[in-house]
Amino acid sequence: MxxxxxxxxxxxxxxxxxxxxxxxxxxxxxxxxxxxxxxxxxxxxxxxxxxxxxxxxxxxxxxxxxxxxxxxxxxxxxxxxxxxxxxxxxxxxxxxxxxxxxxxxxxxxxxxxxxxxxxxxxxxxxxxxxxxxxxxxxxxxxxxxxxxxxxxxxxxGPISGPGDKTDRFAYWAGRCHRGGPVVVPDDPAQPIQHLDARDLARWVITAAEQRLTGAFDAVGPVRDFLGTLTEIAAVVGRADTELVPIAPADLLAAGVHHWQGPASLPMWLPEPFYGLVSHDWRATRDAGLTIRPFADTVHAALEEDLRRGNRPRAAGLTDEEHAALLS
Ligand SMILES: NC(=O)c1ccc[n+]([C@@H]2O[C@H](COP(=O)([O-])OP(=O)(O)OC[C@H]3O[C@@H](n4cnc5c(N)ncnc54)[C@H](OP(=O)(O)O)[C@@H]3O)[C@@H](O)[C@H]2O)c1
Structure with a gap:
């Protein structure tokens, strides 16, 4: 073609x-x-x-x-x-x-x-x-x-995978990989959803080959956010990596932002936005979308973070901001 x-x-x-x-x-x-x-x-x-x-x-x-x-x-x-x-x-x-x-x-x-x-x-x-x-x-x-x-x-919805410049996943992979305490929002109810750009690409090209038509949400299955962070820690964390949940109200009082950008806990959302990261993926799955193992995306995110070296990240807390929250 x-x-x-x-x-x-x-x-x-x-x-x-x-x-x-x-x-x-x-x-x-x-x-x-x-x-x-x-x-x-x-x-x-x-x-x-x-x-x-x-x-x-x-x-x-x-x-x-x-x-x-x-x-x-x-x-x-x-x-x-x-x-x-x-x-x-x-x-x-x-x-x-x-x-x-x-x-x-x-x-x-x-x-x-x-x-x-x-x-x-x-x-x-x-x-x-x-x-x-x-x-x-x-x-x-x-x-x-x-x-x-x-x-x-x-x-x-949120696109992850190699080359993701938002640093939303890279932040979590990098922080878990460095070990020690990792501040996370204490909100067991929050869902999250993402799609690795490589899976999106496979599906879009297959769809073009098959001349698929209509409207589809390009999302993976709905996950729970805290469980996802626990999984990231399990994939790239060290033996002493430990998630430290902090109440959302305390995070907000300390000036921590939602979702992305500086001084944020990436992908953390307030309840009125849970719907944005929890669409039903089954129609897209039935139309051919396949999802790689989550560990692949996590390793790609860690590589992104390591590539940044000492340069500022597009999202997340700096080491100083993180330490201040813990103390
Ligand atoms: N990233 C996400 O989480 C997310 C979430 C929801 C939806 N989406 C959608 O997914 C798609 C891919 O997102 P992405 O962030 O990964 O984008 P991307 O692939 O980085 O695409 C942006 C492209 O637009 C081109 N472009 C920008 N300005 C241009 C200009 N003046 N003339 C010609 N080309 C121009 C850029 O090329 P040059 O700069 O080289 O010109 C680049 O190739 C987008 O449609 C986005 O709306 C993304």
Missing amino acids: RILVLGATGHGSGWIAAEGAVRGHEVICAARGRSGTVPPGARLVKVDRSRPGALAPLAGQRFDAVVDVAYGALGWVREALATLDAGHWTFVSSINTYADTATQHQTADAPQVPPVYEEERVDLADTTPEHYGGIEVASEHAVRDTMGARSLIVRP
Whole structure:
């Protein structure tokens, strides 16, 4: 097959391009080349989608499948749809498109946030999840309106695996690996869910090969968060690694943030957001998604963390912040 990946120099899209190339497909990638290089066997066409007409070098070519990972960029999605000739179109959207962030075990037909018809790409750092989600919903509509029964909408939750720059898993793998006490939120009720980018890629390429259509949540099974941290400690921890649960109220009082970014306990969420990390994965599993052993993802996360060396992490507590909490 001739596959065009709009992206492919970053994390999720890079693994999609890599999977296509490994299977012997002709993989063409369109990106600026700023986030990294394209995987071996794939070819980069340099484009900057913030410039109107950026995809003109690809117009007039026929692609068996297009995979677009544009986010918060309705104008880019519309331009790609108007320019490219494709037999099958995968749009990688987001779990942030759902209106209800609290209810667990929702399926892909759950209500979405209202569409936001804003053409210019938004800076995710300057927007709310609802606004970003609304642009993704509008982008999904554009894909469906243009590609109809040839479209596949993929809505990932948190993506893990090698190359994950968010450091959400890397933080926990690194801290457990260094040994000693590890502060964790004392909330046995919190669920968590993730999908390794390599599993996402395998499924997206298989879906393109089989011309799968419809909308699916790209998530793995629901796990419990504390149990997941215990498992990470078991896989990469030392003999003296010990999880130390601290009450959520005390963490908040000490200035610890949820989910990601500096001074956070990554992937920790307040109850109104449990629904975001506990979608029902069975429809996607039945449509071919397979999940690697969790230990694979944990080892990849540890490698990410070790690669960072002394450089600041994108998420988590610094050693000083961690020690201050313990004391
Ligand atoms: N990461 C998560 O946990 C998560 C969660 C939910 C949904 N998703 C979705 O999953 C997909 C993959 O996410 P990801 O974070 O791993 O993204 P990614 O694969 O790193 O993709 C970003 C790509 O966009 C390209 N790009 C950025 N600006 C561009 C421009 N002006 N012109 C052309 N290309 C441009 C980047 O290439 P250059 O910089 O080289 O141009 C890069 O290849 C996205 O659709 C995202 O919305 C991710």
